[in-house]
Amino acid sequence: MSKLIRSVVALSALGAGVQAASAQTPAGRDAGLRTLLARAESLAAGIAREDSVAREAQHRERLATRFDAGAVTVILPASVGDATGRRFVEGAARILDSAGVIPASFIATRIVVAYAADGVDSLVRAARLDKRVRIGADISAAPDTLADGLLAADVLAQSFRGTLDPEWRKWLPSDMGMGWNMRIEGAEAVRQLMAGETRVGALCLGGSAAGCRLWLGLDRGAMPYQAAEIRKLLTARWPGNRGVASQCVGGSDDACETLVRDSLLIPPIPPVPAGAASRGSFLRAVRRLHGDGALRVALADTAGPVGDRLARASHVSEDSLVTEWRSWLLTGGGQPRVTADLRDAVPAALAAALLLLAAARTGRWR
Amino acid sequence: MYRQVLRSQWLALRLPVVLLAVLGFALPLLTVTYGGALENAPSETVAQWLFASQKIGVLIPGLALLVGLLLGIGTWAPDHAGKHVYALSLPVPRATYVLLRFAAGVTLVAAPVLALGVGSAVAVLSVKLPGGIHAYPMQLTLRFALACLVCFAIFFAISISTRRAALAVLGLLGGIVLADLVLAALSISGAASVSETVLYLLTNWPGPLAILMGRWALFDV
DSSP: OOOHHHHHHHHHHHHHHHHHHSOOOOOHHHHHHHHHHHHHHHHHHHHHHHHHHHHHHHHHHBBBEEETTTTTTEEGGGGGHHHHHHHHHHHHHHHHHHHHOOOHHHHTEEEETTTOOOOOHHHHHHOTTSSSSEEEEOOOOHHHHHSSSSSHHHHHHHHHHHSSSSSHHHHHHHTTTTTTTTTIIIIIHHHHHTTOSHHHHHHTTTHHHHHHHHHTSSSSSOOSSSSHHHHHHHHOOTTTHHHHHEEEEEEEHHHHHHHHHTTTTTTSOOOOSSSSHHHHHHHHHHHHHHHHHHHHOOOOOOSOOEEEEEEEHHTTTTHHHHHHHHHHHHHTTOOOOSSOOOOHHHHHHHHHHHHHHHHOOOTTTT | HHHHHHHHHHHHEEEHHHHHHHHHHHHHHGGGGGGGBBBTHHHHHHHHHHHHHHHTHHHHHHHHHHHHHHHHHHHHHHHHHHTTTHHEEEEEEEEHHHHHHHHHHHHHHHHHHHHHHHHHHHHHHHOOTTTOEEOOOHHHHHHHHHHHHHHHHHHHHHOOOOOOHHHHHHHHHHHHHHHHHHHHHOOOOOOOHHHHHHHHHHHHHHHGGGGGOOOSSSEEE
16 A cells, blocks of 8 residues: 555656646756656655565565474464464464374374465475475464464364264264363253253263263164154254255154254254264263273274274273263263262371371460 | 360350351252252253252352361360460370360261251252252261361361461461462473462362362262
8 A cells, every 4th residue: 555655656746846847947847857757766766675675574474484382283474473383383282182082193294384374385395394294274363363272273183084984074073072171162061961952862861871872973873853853943943944844844754854864954953962062072071081092092993883983992881981971071070979988088087187186296385 | 074175165166066057957958949849850950950959069168168167266265265274274184185175076066067967868858859860968968077077177276286386387388379489480381380289289189178179969960
């Protein structure tokens, strides 16, 4: 914009100069014109110089800068700044580590590259990162995209999702459990379970392992909804229903089942009643209760339904696994229900005895 | 001798003991004020009820702290008032006297504990629980008893401690805060906060205050 304004000013100055010069004598007019031309040329050169400096500065700002934390490598424009970039990549590493879904060996084969970065090729060559797969990400210097490393973790998760078999891709929550947190997503999962929209959800809440399996969609081909529930959901969430949906609302149970089985109406009626936060909670529970390895082994497994894979990797039955998850979720992260056993009593009694001993050995009347 | 000490302590502390017992009886009953017929209630109602139960449960360790504070400090109130002349005039070693005071104090602590037990039993009998939800009156009462014992012992010891001991504790707390300030001033990255570490050690098993943490819900999954 400033360039345009300057050009207009230069041309106006030239025009005004020519007009003024034409009113003078021929010799004086030539001299005046030359001076004005020289001024205009000097101004144009100045503008070009400033443009070049601005381009250079912009290039410097966009220059690709590498940040590493653990196995995570992110390339960001230099304008992001060292501290912010480091915080961003460390945040991404923390989120990935906390989710425990993606193996470090996979992360180490990828580089997250901000679209806004310039000179990525030369940086990648110089750092000998040519063999890594680049994943583009819309990371700008805007504080909201750099607030934590969620954006980088998310693009890595989506890249990993692409390597999994269709059964996993269908079941895993869209965010792959990145950034799942008990206070927010955990509360949302509990809310979903307790919403009472489906009979299987109510059964699960009541303690039925079979209900939990159906609600979480762990068994291949199982029907988690009753026809009446599908009708109710359709009427409430998709009033202008057509085709198979209208047949279902009209009373055809087969049409209702077809809708769910063939995933024809995913937004109003998801094939798995448990939402992303709830499926994320199941992944988190498996990891917390059975270790990092269990989740990774299950994700590498391609035999049988998702529930079978997770149970096999955790070395427990599927029913035990969903029962553990239910308690873990409903007790806010596996804190045990109120207990009063020897494990609690011994430290309490010891502490009381030590304090009594201290009181007996020291006193105000000594 | 125990009887005399207990009697004197009861006379000095009967009002707080009765008040704490009433609170102990009332707290579990608060849970069931949200409703009792849950057998066939919609799951959302059960969920809200369960959350309310858990929220009320949070008050129980607070009550244990109050029991410890009032009875632990109150145990020594008559001695402090009489400048410890009565204790010094008794023909018993000091350690025995402290033990007697402690035993009498623990006996008084039993009153709010029993009241909480009775309140929990009444609350459990007044509800019909849906499948998957269980009541834990015995565990809750025992945990409350242990928490009261620890809190009572803490305030009992603080109340009789010498100025030197009080200064040592204050000095320790000051040292922890100072260490945190020094670490922050030196900007040592990766250095754990000393106060956070101490708090973690105290409130996590086998720390003495771990008994106050965890879940305290009378009704739970």
